[in-house]
Amino acid sequence: MQTTPxxxxxxxxxxxxxAPARRHPRPDGQDRYTIxxxxxxxxxxxxTLRWYExxxxxxxxxxxxTGQRRYSNRDLDWLDFVTKLRLTGMPVADMVRYAELVREGxxxxxxxxxxxxSTRRDVLTRVAELRDTLAVLDRKISFYATxxxxx
Amino acid sequence: MQTTPxxxxxxxxxxxxxAPARRHPRPDGQDRYTIxxxxxxxxxxxxTLRWYExxxxxxxxxxxxTGQRRYSNRDLDWLDFVTKLRLTGMPVADMVRYAELVREGxxxxxxxxxxxxSTRRDVLTRVAELRDTLAVLDRKISFYATxxxxx
DNA sequence: GGCTTGCTTGGAGTGCACTCCAAGGTCATA
DNA sequence: TATGACCTTGGAGTGCACTCCAAGCAAGCC
Numbered sequence: 001m002q003t004t005p006x007x008x009x010x011x012x013x014x015x016x017x018x019a020p021a022r023r024h025p026r027p028d029g030q031d032r033y034t035i036x037x038x039x040x041x042x043x044x045x046x047x048t049l050r051w052y053e054x055x056x057x058x059x060x061x062x063x064x065x066t067g068q069r070r071y072s073n074r075d076l077d078w079l080d081f082v083t084k085l086r087l088t089g090m091p092v093a094d095m096v097r098y099a100e101l102v103r104e105g106x107x108x109x110x111x112x113x114x115x116x117x118s119t120r121r122d123v124l125t126r127v128a129e130l131r132d133t134l135a136v137l138d139r140k141i142s143f144y145a146t147x148x149x150x151x
Numbered sequence: 152m153q154t155t156p157x158x159x160x161x162x163x164x165x166x167x168x169x170a171p172a173r174r175h176p177r178p179d180g181q182d183r184y185t186i187x188x189x190x191x192x193x194x195x196x197x198x199t200l201r202w203y204e205x206x207x208x209x210x211x212x213x214x215x216x217t218g219q220r221r222y223s224n225r226d227l228d229w230l231d232f233v234t235k236l237r238l239t240g241m242p243v244a245d246m247v248r249y250a251e252l253v254r255e256g257x258x259x260x261x262x263x264x265x266x267x268x269s270t271r272r273d274v275l276t277r278v279a280e281l282r283d284t285l286a287v288l289d290r291k292i293s294f295y296a297t298x299x300x301x302x
Numbered sequence: 303g304g305c306t307t308g309c310t311t312g313g314a315g316t317g318c319a320c321t322c323c324a325a326g327g328t329c330a331t332a
Numbered sequence: 333t334a335t336g337a338c339c340t341t342g343g344a345g346t347g348c349a350c351t352c353c354a355a356g357c358a359a360g361c362c
Contacts, residue, residue, distance in 0.1 A: 034338080034339080035338085035339070036338070036339085045320085045321075046338095046339085047320070047321055047322070048319085048320065048321080050340090050341090051319085051320065051321085054342095064328095066327080066328060066329090066339090066340095067327090067328090067339085067340065068328075068329090068338085068339055068340075069339080069340090081287065084280075084283065084284040084287050085284070086319095087277075087280050087281075087284065088281065088284050091318080091319095092318075092319065092320095093318090109295045109298075110295075112295055113292055113295035113296060116288050116291055116292050116295070117292055119288060120285065120288045120289070120292065123281050123284060123285050123288065124285070126238075126281060127278055127281050127282070127285075129235075129238050130238075130239065130274050130277060130278050130281075131278070132235065133235040133236070133238065133239050133274060134271065134274050134275070134278075136232065136235050137267050137270060137271045137274065138271070140267055141264055141267050141268055141271065144260045144261075144263055144264035144267070145264060147260075185308080185309080186308090186309070187308070187309085196350085196351075197308095197309085198350070198351055198352070199349085199350065199351085201310090201311090202349085202350065202351085205312095215309095217309085217310095217357080217358060217359085218309085218310065218357090218358095219308085219309055219310075219358085220309080220310090237349095242348080242349095243348080243349065243350095244348095
C-alpha cells in the first residue's frame, strides 16, 4: 500500500483554545486518533467514516479496549486518497473494489494499476470537459460584462 | 440570451440509413425537432427532457397542433449550455435559478454574470483538485508499474 | 381498419451517497 | 462520583437527479 509517512499541514485549527489542547494537528500525535479527530482532519463526518467501514472501504480500523475506533496515520493516508478519488467522481463501489484488491495483497498490482489508469483517463476527460465549459462561461461572462452595462 | 446560430458537428450518425432518412444531424433540419431527435442530439433521455421542463429548466418548448413537443435550435443551444453547466457539478436548482433570470429579461444581467462568475470559480477549483488527484494517481501508477512487475 | 411506433401526463420508484436516530456504553474533568 | 461530551450499533430516513410506469392519444403504413 506504499504508505509514505506524509507530514500534513496544520489543517483547520478549529476550537484549539477552547478545550484543553485537543491535540488536533496530525503531525505531533502518535498513531491513534479518535473518530472526532479524524473528522477534524478529513472533513468527513463521523457518520460517513463509520459508513465507509461498513461497506468495506476502510481496511479494518483498530479499536481501543472498550471498542472505540482508533485511527492510525496509515488510515488517515488511506482516507486522504479515498477523498481524492471521490472528487474525481469515481463511484464508491469502484473504490470498494480497489480496497478489496489492496486487502488481497501484492498479486493484485496489475489490476490495481489498470483501475487507476482507467480513473486517470476519466480525470483527463473531465479536465478537458471543464476547460470547454470554462471557455463557454468566459464568453457569456464577457458578454454580460460589456453588453450588460445596464443601469 | 445571446444565442449564436452555432453550427454543430454532425454528431452521432446513429441509424441514419435504416429509417426513411430520419433527419438526425442538426444543421440540415429546420427549426422543429421531436423529442426523440433531441434525445439523439443531446444524449439526454426523453424523461430527463420532460423533467427539465417541469422543473422550469427549459424556456417553454413549442408544441405541434396535437400537443407534441417541437424543439427549436435555440432550445438545443440552451440544452447544450445546461449540459455543460451540469458537468461542472452545478446543482440543478442553481441552473433553474439561472433560467428564471433569463426569463426575467435584460435587467438581470448583473445577477446572471455574478452567478456565472461564481460557477467559473468553482470550475477552476475543481480543475485544481483534479490536477492534484492526477499527481497522486501518477505516483501510484508508476509505483505499480515498476515495483509491481510480479509474475 | 388494424398494427406499430411515438408521444403525452401525473405520480410513483430508483440508486447513490450519505445522514440521522434511539438507546445505551465510555471517558475526562470538577 | 457526577456531569457532560463523546462513542457505539443497526436500521431507517433524506436529498438529489433522474427513471419508470400506466393509461391513453396520435401518426404512418399495409
